[in-house]
Amino acid sequence: MQRMTTAEATVATLLAHGLDTVYALPGVHNDFLFDAFFKAGDRLRVVHTRHEQGAGYMALGAALATNRPHAYAVVPGPGLLNTGAALLTAYSMNAPVLALIGQIPDAAIGRGIGHLHEIRDQAGIIARLVDFSARIRSAKDAPALVAKAMKSMFTGRPGPAALECAIDVWGREGNVSAIPSPALPRAPKIDEDAIRKAARILGQAERPLIIVGGGAQGAAEEVAALSAMLQAPVLAWRRGRGVLSSRDALSVTLPLGHELWAEADVGIGIGTHLVYQFTQWGVDKNIKIVRIDADPKEPARVHKPAAALVGDAKPVLQRLLAALVRHNRKRPSRQAEMQERQAKWAARIGKLTTQIGFLDAIRAELPEEGIFVDEVTQIGFAARLAFPVYRPRTFLSPGYQDNLGWGFATALGAQDARRDVPVISINGDGGFMYTANELATAIRHRIPLVAIVFADGSFGNVRRIQEERFGNRLIASDLANPDFVKFAESFGAAAERARTPDELRAALRRGFRRRDLPTLIEVPVGPMPSPWEFIRLPRVRG
DSSP states (O other): OEEEEHHHHHHHHHHHTTOOEEEEOOOGGGHHHHHHHHHTGGGOEEEEOSSHHHHHHHHHHHHHHHSSOEEEEEOSTHHHHHTHHHHHHHHHTTOOEEEEEEESOGGGTTSOOOOTTOOTTHHHHHHTTOSEEEEEOSTTTHHHHHHHHHHHTTSSSOOOEEEEEEHHHHTOEEEEOOOOOOOOOOOOOOOHHHHHHHHHHHHHOSSEEEEEOGGGGGGHHHHHHHHHHHTOOEEEOGGGTTSSOTTSTTEEOHHHHHHHHHHOSEEEEESOOOHIIIIIIOOOTTOEEEEEESSTTSTTSSSOOSEEEESOHHHHHHHHHHHHTTTOOOOOOOHHHHHHHHHHHHHHHTTOHHHHHHHHHHHHHSOTTSEEEOOSSHHHHHHHHHOOOOSTTSEEOOGGGOOTTOHHHHHHHHHHHOTTSOEEEEEEHHHHTTSGGGHHHHHHTTOOOEEEEEEOSBOHHHHHHHHHHSTTOOOSOBOOOOOHHHHHHHHTOEEEEOOSHHHHHHHHHHHHHOSSSOEEEEEEOOOOOOOGGGTSOOOOOO
16 A cells, blocks of 8 residues: 555556656646646656647547547636537547546535536536546545546547546545556457358458448558458548558549449448448448447447447458458459549549649658648648548548647647657648647647648638628638738747748758757638539439
8 A cells, every 4th residue: 555645646547557648737726636747757748738728639639649548637617628629529539538637626516606617517528528437536546547547448439538536636645555557458259140241241242342430540451451352442531541551542532432332232331430321322222231340339320230340440350351261252353443433533633723732742741651630621621532641540630520620739749749750730720720829839848740821811611601602691701810920930930931832842841850849831822622522422322
């Protein structure tokens, strides 16, 4: 037994579980927690941000870039709510983010007295944003709860966890037993009958199509092997990009995937909700669905599949590949066919000339292992269609939340956690200003992120909709911007302006050479060609 404060026991357990960084914004409710952070010395880095939103998004970016747990710590009430968008996005992206949230005095919780930062049913709010949540009530309880939270993030459906602790409990001492070591979650038993059923369906398929989401990011080798065995194209949109390299002719994005969905007799969903396919493109009796999901509730949520395999994609696919050998029919190569079809769609998507010109410049300078962080912007929409991605976890996109303003702070977290590779953040002028204040964090902690701000003086997508659908009745879509170069320089960042793809390439080269200083590149742009004809695609089945 050791005598420790609740905060010290919490930090000791975090360290024992390999967590070495906390993104945080201090406040009186967490004073004893931050004192425990200090006492951890060089075993724990505290990256303090200028807004709680930045702390939450940085933890998210770090988790997405590494697939390892990352934590943030904020005060209750406003602090928690300021991180709400980041925590919600972590849930929707199945990201292992641990939120450490303060609380009002223990005896006052739930009484509505009016304490500083009091919020009605804070625990209930947190529970709706994470997979696991609990309140730490004493030093002796802290290690087991922290260990349980860490384990929960990789049990079943991966996702975030949260722990709250009262202001007067963090500093309270108690006897603490041995700090628990990390415990690997028990993998669900693979259903061999379901494996055999799926293998028979896939083995006889004539026109199979694989659709991958974020849950397939850890199974790139197995997806590539399945694609090759079946000669099945692999459709990736947003979170699935990079699972199969864009160099593979069978790797497709949304518009060609839509065309292939209309032809497919079997659809294989791996780590994806299949939302576009089920709710927009349609499904009928002529296509059989095979699903691989970590969450046992997911497969039948919208459409009952012909075969459902539950578990982590990598081991499930390994078993499926082994079983498929005896069922798979002989298949001719689809290489030439897919190259021809890819070329036709590339020519059509080529109408997005402005976006593709800048994306080509980024791709030419960003190394294959470099990380591209998407944003809800005209360049981002085009990137999901036309930016080549060669490796898993190198294209970070916000998934179905698709929340404006997530990108810059998330990219800061990705770059902080992956100092070994360059990270690029693309932003519109609208989204960038959500967390532009975190340039101060980048300077303070020497985070060498390169951020591009494509500035058109408006919420461009909103403006287009108002022009095209509402008779050009423009409202709340114009922006008053700073000089972004001077803005970044005022923080001490490197900054420059690029007006053409060639100028952008040169600026990126200079930015990537700086490894202890953030860089901002402003790119003034006007209206861009609309990408929506390639994204909002019509029903083709059912």
